[in-house]
Amino acid sequence: MKAEILSIGSELVLGELVDTNAAYISERLRGIGVQVGFHTTVGDAEEDLCRALGAACERADLVVATGGLGPTRDDITRQAVARLCGVALELDEKALEEIRALFKSRTREMPERNKVQALFPHGARVIRNEVGTAPGFCIAHGRSEIITMPGVPSEMKRMLESWVLPYVREKIPDAEVIVTRDLRCFGVPESELGEKLHDLMDPTRNPYVATQASQAVITLRIVARAASERDAVPLLNETAEELRRRIGSPIFGEGRYGLEIGVADLLDRTGMTLAVAESCTGGLIGHWLTNVPGISKHLLEDVVAYSNRAKSEILGVPSELIERVGAVSEEVARAMAEGVRARAGADLGLSTTGIAGPGGATEGKPVGLVYVAVTSSRGTTCEKLHRWGDREQIKDRSAKGALDLLRRELLKLAEG
């Protein structure tokens, strides 16, 4: 089955909004064995939309359109489809009742103009919108089928998952599906992964592995083709195990998993508490960790000691040490980690100190020089990092380096 995606809206074609729906729908359709050949974006002009719909129906078996189903005058999808199919618009009483009920559940009267959202081309099948006022619909045209959904991503996704994908899959029950699983790793250069995984990365293999680097985290995507999602599971499991065997501890999680979740899981497993002392990362480690629900059981405090006075007074780093070796130094990183651990009475202490730039570099201490340290019952470990990029990138990469150091320490503690 060949499909095309049509994104409808002047805000898209004018460039005021980036269309993310088309990519999302393509990936999900590919998952159930549908090939997507084209995306087209068109504004709110009925003539243009009719033409684009017609062209898509000539090329594809399935046309999935999003947008233009709202209650205002520039929402013209239903008119354009009716015109293309040469049929009239008809009121669907059941859909109207559901729109009314949605307004009622939000303790509002339905404005009169929303009534148009219950109009559909004659012969269309209405698709319920469980989370908004714009129902979708599907209708045959020539040898193709047109499915329309609202443009609001959350409404589109709900309708796609709950109705459209099962509906389409039923038409092609035997098409090969493509199922993916993402493993995430940190601290290994992409080129090294390429060497270690060379044979697995051949796209003719099933499953094969693709790598993608983003913000210093590398995603290993396992792509499997199978008769059904269920049949893909053992293939995915087998290759995931092989990856864990070859790559080992740099793999910190699956899916969209961040390093902070890996750390939080290990804190849960070990039941340990943590105190953090940040300088150049400026609170970013604390921000990430506190995005994890329930972290308050483990994270006691995070001292962003930007001034030297704070480093001495709160963390107990001797001022003469700072004067002698400078705030950006292995000695101070160690003293900060040990100081915050002692201050908080925590099991673990983590620290960062470095030069995020663009100013602040001195001789022998360039922008991007960062020390991260971790301390526990096992003693203190410090790593010297060289990060590149702008201020925000250096903060990001340094915070990740610190979290990964902490994660490796926790792995050792968990192993006993």
Next chain:
Amino acid sequence: MKAEILSIGSELVLGELVDTNAAYISERLRGIGVQVGFHTTVGDAEEDLCRALGAACERADLVVATGGLGPTRDDITRQAVARLCGVALELDEKALEEIRALFKSRTREMPERNKVQALFPHGARVIRNEVGTAPGFCIAHGRSEIITMPGVPSEMKRMLESWVLPYVREKIPDAEVIVTRDLRCFGVPESELGEKLHDLMDPTRNPYVATQASQAVITLRIVARAASERDAVPLLNETAEELRRRIGSPIFGEGRYGLEIGVADLLDRTGMTLAVAESCTGGLIGHWLTNVPGISKHLLEDVVAYSNRAKSEILGVPSELIERVGAVSEEVARAMAEGVRARAGADLGLSTTGIAGPGGATEGKPVGLVYVAVTSSRGTTCEKLHRWGDREQIKDRSAKGALDLLRRELLKLAEG
């Protein structure tokens, strides 16, 4: 002049990557008076690409294509354009030299396969790529002109700005341009803005104002039509002044300006120092503030006092107070702000305490209840906020509420 954007790449049509180029190019073309009617995305199949190019040339005067100019076998833009135009590919010696030179400047030999990047359809004009190995080109086809650029956003943007836009503008020197300016504001409901700016928001007015809300920050976009960018400036200025007059202090900056930059500017203006004590925002305020270069002159420390012990020991909040009224309370917010200001010897103290959820709610203290407090020589002010959303949204909105409270305090201090 009517234009169409063509985005070329299987990764786009498969949904592995969201296309941001088309929106960017549309907005920039609109700025110089070109109307964009369609975007089309197509994979790396020569047949499909030829067909899409042909359809675009029939509908538009200008077709701007990105992608498919790399050195690998699936980069087929140059072949497809040559086939459509019925001409052969020819080697451009000057372009080849430039590609070689680029490799040399990166201390590498040019791989043999990159030679294909110096092939262009006969009659095409080569567009230099100043930052990558893929030159673009433009060529006439029927009554249309096709311009191709690389798909890497940074390379595309550079080529668009430095060559394509001036080139296109020269063809339509008298077309009306559209120039925009964004003012950013916080703390006013969008509906209230709608009432105050009703007359300015009429799209037939020149300039008119459009509002867009994102993450609790509202952007007021002024859209002006004029004969040239220069002619637009007085129109934009006049409406910007009118907006500042009507909205006042909730406007905190222009462009992509965040609240933290507004705060940093005011700290620069007043020469004051700041200390922060965060609980529910977990380091986010520190993270944002330390994204601003040079903030170390003003920000002394940020204590993320997640545990009650840290609140007492570092910030001097009496433990009996926490026991009596709870950590999430006006009294504790005030004591945290005053405590961190005194501890650091800063001019200003800022604090947050609240329930970010999903757990932690108690009777009378629901998820989303947050207190923010600021203290200075003028005394202490505390505000009680009710935030909605998930954990990350509540953190985000609370940190913005705190920064805005600080900003308003600084405005008063700056006025003396």
